[in-house]
Amino acid sequence: METYVILRRGGWRTPEELKEAAARSTAEGDQLPDDIRWIRSYVLSEPDGALGTVCIYQASSPEAIRTHAYRAGLPVDEIVAVADTVVVRPDPTPVAA
Amino acid sequence: MTVTSALEQAGLLERDDVLDGLRRALADAAGGRGRMMLIAGEAGVGKTAVVEALCNEPNVRVFKGACDPLITPRPLGPFVDIADDAGGELQTVLESGASAHDIVSALLAETSGRRPAIVVLEDVHWADEATLDALRLLARKVDRAAVLVLVTYRDDELDRSHPLRAVVGELATRSTVDRITLEPLSEDGVAALAGDAKVDADELYRKTGGNPFFVTEVLAAGSGAIPPTICDAVLARAGRLTDGARNLLEAVAIAPPHVEVALLDALAGKDAGTLDECLAAGMLTASSTAVAFRHELTRLSIEEAIEPRRRLALHRRALVALSKPPHGAPDAARLAHHAEAAGDAEAVLRHAPAAAARASALRAHREAAGQYARALRFADSLDPEARARLLERYSDACYLTDRCYDAIAAVEQALDVYRTTGNRSKEGESLSLLSQLQMCPASSVEAEPAGRRAIEVLEQLPPGPALAMAYANLAAIRMNVEDAEGTATWANRAIELSERLDETVPLVHALNSLGVMEFLLHGPDHREKVERSLELARDHGLEVHVLRAYGNMAWAAVRHHAHELAEHYHAEGLAIAAEPDYDLWRLNLLATRSVLELEQGRWDEAAASATLATSDQRSSPLPRILGSVVLGLVRARRGDPSSRPLLDEARELAQPSGELQRIAPASAASAELAWLTGDTGAIDEITAQALSLAVERGAPWLVGRLACWRRRAGLDEPVAIAVPEPHALELAGRPEEAAAAWDRLGCPYDAAIARAGSDAVDALRRAHDDLMELGAHATAAVVARRLRERGVRGIVRGPRASTRANAALLTGRELDVLRLMSEGLSNAVIAERLFLSVRTVHHHVSSILRKLDVARRGEAVAAAHRLALLQDR
Numbered sequence: 018m019e020t021y022v023i024l025r026r027g028g029w030r031t032p033e034e035l036k037e038a039a040a041r042s043t044a045e046g047d048q049l050p051d052d053i054r055w056i057r058s059y060v061l062s063e064p065d066g067a068l069g070t071v072c073i074y075q076a077s078s079p080e081a082i083r084t085h086a087y088r089a090g091l092p093v094d095e096i097v098a099v100a101d102t103v104v105v106r107p108d109p110t111p112v113a114a
Numbered sequence: 115m116t117v118t119s120a121l122e123q124a125g126l127l128e129r130d131d132v133l134d135g136l137r138r139a140l141a142d143a144a145g146g147r148g149r150m151m152l153i154a155g156e157a158g159v160g161k162t163a164v165v166e167a168l169c170n171e172p173n174v175r176v177f178k179g180a181c182d183p184l185i186t187p188r189p190l191g192p193f194v195d196i197a198d199d200a201g202g203e204l205q206t207v208l209e210s211g212a213s214a215h216d217i218v219s220a221l222l223a224e225t226s227g228r229r230p231a232i233v234v235l236e237d238v239h240w241a242d243e244a245t246l247d248a249l250r251l252l253a254r255k256v257d258r259a260a261v262l263v264l265v266t267y268r269d270d271e272l273d274r275s276h277p278l279r280a281v282v283g284e285l286a287t288r289s290t291v292d293r294i295t296l297e298p299l300s301e302d303g304v305a306a307l308a309g310d311a312k313v314d315a316d317e318l319y320r321k322t323g324g325n326p327f328f329v330t331e332v333l334a335a336g337s338g339a340i341p342p343t344i345c346d347a348v349l350a351r352a353g354r355l356t357d358g359a360r361n362l363l364e365a366v367a368i369a370p371p372h373v374e375v376a377l378l379d380a381l382a383g384k385d386a387g388t389l390d391e392c393l394a395a396g397m398l399t400a401s402s403t404a405v406a407f408r409h410e411l412t413r414l415s416i417e418e419a420i421e422p423r424r425r426l427a428l429h430r431r432a433l434v435a436l437s438k439p440p441h442g443a444p445d446a447a448r449l450a451h452h453a454e455a456a457g458d459a460e461a462v463l464r465h466a467p468a469a470a471a472r473a474s475a476l477r478a479h480r481e482a483a484g485q486y487a488r489a490l491r492f493a494d495s496l497d498p499e500a501r502a503r504l505l506e507r508y509s510d511a512c513y514l515t516d517r518c519y520d521a522i523a524a525v526e527q528a529l530d531v532y533r534t535t536g537n538r539s540k541e542g543e544s545l546s547l548l549s550q551l552q553m554c555p556a557s558s559v560e561a562e563p564a565g566r567r568a569i570e571v572l573e574q575l576p577p578g579p580a581l582a583m584a585y586a587n588l589a590a591i592r593m594n595v596e597d598a599e600g601t602a603t604w605a606n607r608a609i610e611l612s613e614r615l616d617e618t619v620p621l622v623h624a625l626n627s628l629g630v631m632e633f634l635l636h637g638p639d640h641r642e643k644v645e646r647s648l649e650l651a652r653d654h655g656l657e658v659h660v661l662r663a664y665g666n667m668a669w670a671a672v673r674h675h676a677h678e679l680a681e682h683y684h685a686e687g688l689a690i691a692a693e694p695d696y697d698l699w700r701l702n703l704l705a706t707r708s709v710l711e712l713e714q715g716r717w718d719e720a721a722a723s724a725t726l727a728t729s730d731q732r733s734s735p736l737p738r739i740l741g742s743v744v745l746g747l748v749r750a751r752r753g754d755p756s757s758r759p760l761l762d763e764a765r766e767l768a769q770p771s772g773e774l775q776r777i778a779p780a781s782a783a784s785a786e787l788a789w790l791t792g793d794t795g796a797i798d799e800i801t802a803q804a805l806s807l808a809v810e811r812g813a814p815w816l817v818g819r820l821a822c823w824r825r826r827a828g829l830d831e832p833v834a835i836a837v838p839e840p841h842a843l844e845l846a847g848r849p850e851e852a853a854a855a856w857d858r859l860g861c862p863y864d865a866a867i868a869r870a871g872s873d874a875v876d877a878l879r880r881a882h883d884d885l886m887e888l889g890a891h892a893t894a895a896v897v898a899r900r901l902r903e904r905g906v907r908g909i910v911r912g913p914r915a916s917t918r919a920n921a922a923l924l925t926g927r928e929l930d931v932l933r934l935m936s937e938g939l940s941n942a943v944i945a946e947r948l949f950l951s952v953r954t955v956h957h958h959v960s961s962i963l964r965k966l967d968v969a970r971r972g973e974a975v976a977a978a979h980r981l982a983l984l985q986d987r
Contacts, residue, residue, distance in 0.1 A: 021755070041925060048950070051283070079754035080721040080745075087718075090925025098755035 018054065018075040020099040023082060026061070026069040028092040035060065035068050038091055045089040052081040057108070073099075125163020125326060128303045132294055136168050139292070140262050144230035148256035148290065152282060154269035155296035158327025158344065158411050161266040164296065165234055168264070173229050177221070180236035181245060182371045183410060186469075186484035188447040189244045189476045191371070192235045193217055198403065200224055209442065211475050214247040221252070222259045230260045237410070239267040239278055243515075244476040246281050247694060257290040269295065277480070280730075287949045298324030312338040327411055334396065348415035355395060359388040363397060367417040368428045368455070369436075369448075372406035380435035381428070429456035446472060450485060459492040466492075467504065474511065477694060483511035483520075502531035502540075509551070514695055518555035518734070525551060539580065542572035546584040549591070554698065554734050557771035558594040565591055582611040582620035586627070593627040596774050596811040601631040622651045622659045626666060633670040635812065638679055641667070661690045661699050668703060669775070672710050673815055675859045680710050698734055701727050705740035709779070712744050715862040715888050721748045735767045739776045742767075743783045750787045751863070753892035761787055777804045778816040785823040790892050797827035809834045821845060826871065844868050850877050863888055870897045875904055882909065923965055924983065931958045933984055936975045 029035040039058075046053050054075040061069035076082045079096050086093045126133070139149040153161050169176045177200060179192025188194060190208065197205040207220040225231035235241075238249065249265065256263055272279050285291045299307070304324055305315040311333055321340050322328035331347035332340050335354075341347045352360055365382040366373050378386045389405065392398040399408050407413035420428070433452040437444050446469035453461035470485035486508035493501045509524035525548045532540040545568035552561035565588045572581040585608035592600030608624035611617075629644025644667055651659035664687030671680035684707045691700035705727040711720035727741035746760035761784050768776035781804035788796045801820045808816040818841025821833045825845055833845060840859065843852035849871035856865035862884060869881035870893075878901050885894035898909045924932065927948075934944045941959065945952045963969065966977045978984050 019756075044954075045927065078725065079749055079752075079756060080718070080725065083752075083754075084718065087926035088930075089927065090923070096754050 018077055020056070020102070021074050021076055021079070021082060022097045022099060023072040023074060023086075024069070024094040024097075025072065025086075025092045026094045027063045027065065027067040028070065029068045032068065035070075038089065041089040042085070042091060045085055048088075049081065049085060052077045053085050125160040126167055127307065127326065128299055129160070129164055129167075129296075132164055132296065133167060135292075135294065136164070136262075136264075137171070140168065140171065140174070140230060140232070143232075143260055143262035146258075146260050148259040148261040148263070150253050150256050150263040150265060150285065150288075150291045152285065152291065152293045153264060153266045153296065154293065155266075156270045156298070156325065157268050158325045158409065159296045159298055160326045161296060162236065162409070163326075165236070165264050165266060168262075169232055169234065175225070175227070175229050175231045176234065177225060177231060178234040178236070180371050181238055181240040181242070183237075183240055183414070184370060184447065184451050186447065186451070186481050186488065187240055187242045187245075188445060189242045189473045189478040189481055190214075190217065190248065191242065192238075192245060193221065193248060194445075195371075196221065196233070211472065214244055214251055214476070218248050218251040218255060222255060222261065225261050226259060230262065233261055233263045235263065235265045237267065238265055239269075239271050239276070241278065242473070242478045242481045243277065243694070244473070244478040244481075246277060247477065250281060250284065253285045253288055253291050289945055289949055289951060299326055299329065300324065304329055307333065311336075313340060327409055344411055345415040345418065348412050349419055351395070352397065352416060355391060355397075356388060358385045359391040359395070361385040362388050362392055363416050364420050364424065365428055365431075366398060366405055366407065367413050367420065368425065369432050369452070370410075370413060372404040374404050374440060375400070375402075376440040377435045378405060381431055426456060430458070432456075433458065433461060447481070447485070450488060454488055454491075459495065462492040463489055463496065467507075470507065470511070474507075479511045479514040479695075483508060483515055483517065486511055498531045498535055499537070499540075502528040505531075506544075506547075509547075513551060513554070516697065516734075518551060522548065522551050522555075538571060539575055539578075542568050542575070542584065543580045545571060546580065546587055550587055553591070553594070557735075557773055557776075558591040559770075559772040562588070562591050577611055577615070579612075579615060579617045579620065582608050582615060582617050583623070585611065586620040586623040589624050589627040593631050594773055594775070596631070596634065596813060598631050598635055598812065601627055605631075618650065618654050619656065619659070622647050622654070622656060623662075625650070626659065626663055630666040630670055633667065634673060637674050638671065638676045657690060658696070661687060661696055664690070665699050665703055665706075669706050672706050672713075673813075675713065675815075675861060677710065677714060677860050680706075684710065697730070698737075701730055701734070701737035705737040705744075708744040709740060712747060713861045713864070717748050717752075717889060720744050724748075735771070736776060739764045739767050739780055743779045747783050747786065750783075750790055751888075751890040751893050753895070757787060774804075774807055774811050774813055774816060778808055778813070778820065780804075782816075782819050782823060785820070785827070789823065789826060790896060794827040797823055798829055814838055815841075818842070818845075840864070840868065844871060850874070853877070853881075863890065863893075866890070866897075867893070870900070875901065875906060878904070879906070924962065928958050928962050928965075929983065931955060932962055932974065932978050935959070935962075935971055936978060936984060 029038060042055060046055050056073040056075060058070045058072040061071060063069050074082060082096055083093060136151060139151055142149050153164065155161050169178070177196045179195035182188055182191050193204075194208060197208045202224060204217070204220040204224045207216050221233065225233060235249065238245065241249070252263055267278060282293070286293050301319045301324070304319040304322070307329055308315040308318055313332065318329060318332060318340055321342070322332065325344070328344050328347060331344060331351060335347060335350045337350065341350055352363060355363070362382045362385045365385065369381065373381060378389070389398070389400070393400060396408060397412055398405055429452045433449060433456050436448055436452065439445070446465045450462060450465040450469045453465050466485045466489035470482040470489070473479070473482035473485060486504060489504055490501070490508060493504055496504075505524045505528040509521040509528070512518070512521035512524065525544055529541065529544040529548060532544055545564050549561045549565035549568060552564060565584065568584040569581070569588065572584050585604050589601050589605035589608055592604060605624040605628035608620050609628075612621035612624065625643050625647035629641065629647055632640040633644055644663060648660060648663035651663060664683045668680055668683035668687055671683055684703055687703045688700065690696065691703055704723050708720045708723035708727060711717070711723060721744070724741040724744040727737040728745065742760040742764040746757045746764065749755065749757035750761070761780070764780040765784055768780040771777065781801050784800045785797045788794060788800060801824055805817065805820040805824070808820060812835065814835060814837050817833065817835055818837030821837060822841055822844050824831065836842070837845070840852045840855035843855060849868050853865040853869040856868055866881045866884040866888070869877045872878060872881075878897055882894050882897045882901060885897060901909055930948060931944055934947060939947070941952050941955045945955045948955070959971070962974055966974050968974050968977055
């Protein structure tokens with residue numbers, strides 16, 4: 018599996034919508050355990066007040082990411098392959114834990 | 115506590131959840147909804163203990179079989195075990211050498227009855243090919259029987275190329291199959307087991323990694339010391355038994371999977387009397403018919419420690435004992451195993467070929483190759499031509515398991531033999547066979563010299579079927595390089611001779627090559643010859659030639675963008691190619707189908723077909739080249755990562771083949787990537803050689819495609835041959851008419867690319883919209899730039915509009931479910947189609963009803979049509 022960054026810009030209007038999407042994402046991801054693993058996401062506060070995400074996934078291919086997104090009803094703006102990881106500090110505590 | 119009960123306790127510790135799951139599956143099975151559970155875990159983790167616990171549930175009937183750790187396992191070993199216990203119809207079927215299909219039917223018939231049945235197939239990581247076939251079939255049929263199938267395997271021993279990997283992947287998608295992975299014990303679990311024993315529980319956990327088998331071996335040895343490996347722990351325990359018991363253990367250890375009770379005296383002599391001691395120590399277990407080690411790790415540890423001379427003596431004794439089994443015929447695979455270990459050449463040469471022939475009949479080609487290889491290791495004393503015949507059969511088994519280079523090397527050795535013995539006709543036949551084999555891993559160019567030599571040799575002899583076949587072979591070679599004249603010359607000779615000799619196979623073969631060449635050159639209206647070849651092959655039951663006809667016509671139909679025909683040939687071909695022996699054809703068909711799907715704009719399907727075609731690391735490069743081209747293009751057009759390595763690899767693999775069908779697609783795809791990334795200067799070099807080859811071979815569609823890429827890169831040059839309408843229009847500077855022609859052919863992406871060459875803002879806008887619709891974001895970005903250069907503002911930059919959920923905010927999965935609802939299917943059938951559980955489908959249906967704000971399925975379907983939700987995405 019390779020690591021990918023996925024941009025999902027402005028996909029949701031409210032935190033509730035995003036939460037539902039996250040539940041669908043997990044459910045569909047469970048159906049493809051050998052192809053896709055959701056690692057973490059950063060929720061973006063978009064200029065127009067909507068919410069977007071930057072997601073880190075491991076996946077067997079870019080196609081697996083698109084299949085998962087299609088099934089779970091998630092937008093995909095861009096998929097970028099991660100060449101290396103540099104962790105300087107652990108992630109800050111989630112704002113809305 | 116006795117050793118045995120300690121083992122059982124360890125095996126079930128921390129397994130409550132797993133057992134609950136298995137009991138639920140058993141309850142399902144009892145209700146007539148059969149299930150299969152795949153139970154994975156490392157050696158010693160307790161797979162068998164869990165299985166045993168379930169088998170001890172009241173009111174179940176148990177049918178148990180295990181695969182062998184023999185170097186070359188017995189074909190259908192676990193089913194033979196089951197039949198030995200069950201007898202009846204299953205035994206009759208197995209002894210008659212029936213197919214996996216008949217065996218599974220007989221097994222399910224045997225297990226049907228009032229009480230639910232558990233079928234246990236242990237250690238399938240060692241399974242032979244025939245057993246894996248039977249496993250697949252069982253998974254397909256189990257849901258209609260009151261049967262729970264438990265399959266155990268070691269998942270830590272499955273490397274990438276392990277044949278079980280693909281089978282598990284395939285089975286896991288079925289709704290009737292579940293996978294369970296057993297984890298080692300936790301620290302607390304180990305501490306609980308250690309109890310009052312004189313060991314440091316922390317150290318015990320650390321050294322054993324929580325492996326229940328290892329832990330109990332250490333505890334059973336009772337010395338307080340923790341040996342560094344499982345093997346040491348087992349030997350330490352065996353060291354406390356009497357000499358006689360240790361001798362018995364060794365005798366049983368060399369004869370996996372088990373020793374029949376009736377053979378025990380012959381194998382172990384007076385030491386057989388210590389059986390009770392070994393059973394009480396928990397090292398061996400006994401059923402009514404056989405004795406075996408409680409655990410394979412124990413057997414292995416004991417076997418590896420046997421002193422070499424004693425090992426030899428034990429194998430000799432086993433060879434004698436097993437040649438006279440208490441019932442039925444002796445098992446040639448087991449005899450061959452002991453014959454080799456005993457160094458008995460004469461016995462190997464008797465038993466290994468017999469075992470191989472039986473394996474071949476069951477389509478267990480990997481095992482057949484193993485047995486032939488074993489025989490060949492002892493074949494120095496054989497008559498040279500007898501050895502050559504073994505080599506030929508070995509080659510055939512290798513070819514069928516995709517070991518092309520081994521197959522070629524074996525035929526080359528056989529060829530040497532026939533040259534030495536002066537058998538000219540066999541020499542010619544071997545050369546022809548060699549040439550056919552060389553086509554598979556390499557290309558027609560490399561296969562040609564041997565093919566020509568075969569003809570030279572055979573033409574000096576009275577003309578016979580071998581010469582006709584050699585002509586047909588050369589015709590196929592010239593067809594693959596798309597040399598029309600050469601194909602016709604050799605095919606006509608083959609046809610003329612075949613008709614004179616009344617030989618069907620070379621006639622069918624040559625007609626196919628000749629007919630496909632005409633189809634390729636002149637299009638779908640010129641299929642009489644290949645259709646005649648297909649009909650003849652069908653009439654004579656020549657399945658592989660029927661498949662060859664479909665495969666080649668599918669290829670030619672894709673070349674001519676004859677989509678309906680191509681779909682038909684792919685469907686027919688893939689139905690036949692589902693048989694395991696036709697793997698190579700299956701991969702070729704998947705690869706050409708991915709090209710077709712790409713052209714039709716069905717990119718998810720194209721990517722899926724291409725992934726299947728390339729994931730199987732076969733030695734034939736053709737499926738890999740086409741699959742990589744398609745996958746690379748899908749990624750490049752979408753703007754997804756990892757397209758360049760695929761396209762570079764495809765070009766590298768295609769280059770040395772001299773085959774246009776490989777070189778042209780790889781070259782055109784690389785040109786497109788260069789165009790997408792703004793590196794149009796590279797296109798000249800990328801396409802020059804492929805274009806001149808396409809011109810030389812007279813392949814107008816390929817010439818047109820390559821010429822258009824060169825034109826788009828700004829190379830203004832005349833084209834040497836007439837090209838088909840859409841290309842001709844684009845080259846003539848009429849991009850919009852070219853696009854309309856592509857639309858008529860059903861190639862939406864090609865149409866958009868042609869339209870992108872227009873100067874008109876409207877045409878560019880349409881190209882942009884169509885590309886966004888296809889998900890070709892990278893290509894759309896190129897068009898957007900052109901629009902901006904023309905002063906157009908407000909172009910949607912990202913793909914958001916198209917990936918955003920539809921009007922009703924349904925997810926893709928919900929749309930899939932809705933589509934099937936609109937066909938009037940029930941939740942259960944939808945679950946089956948989408949490989950989901952019925953509960954999940956129910957959940958999706960509720961969500962659909964809520965989002966569409968309706969109460970019933972029929973209303974949902976009506977709303978879907980009203981909102982146009984079900985149009986193709």
